[in-house]
Amino acid sequence: MKIKTTVLYTAGCADTPSTIDLVRRTASEMGLEIDLETIRVEDQRQAEDLKFLGSPTVQLNGLDIDPGARDSTLYGFM
Secondary structure (H helix, E strand, C coil): CCEEEEEEECCCCCCHHHHHHHHHHHHHHHCCCEEEEEEECCCHHHHHHHCCCCCCEEEECCEECCHHHCCCCCCCCC
16 A cells, blocks of 8 residues: 655755655655655745645645644645
8 A cells, every 4th residue: 555645845945855764764664655646836825725834844645744833724835
């Protein structure tokens, strides 16, 4: 079973490439199969729809990887 993995980011975010590499490397080391999708967030509406908390945001099966952030509604596009 593949884990749906999404990296949300904004244009020019310097941390996005290293975050994508870390996600891939971690999944490989753990022996997990992932279905990795990257989405560039373009505006506030899209940020709200995708539950984008900042660049980059990593979600597994639609949930933020930070359990403390899952209840946040401070979605924002910068």
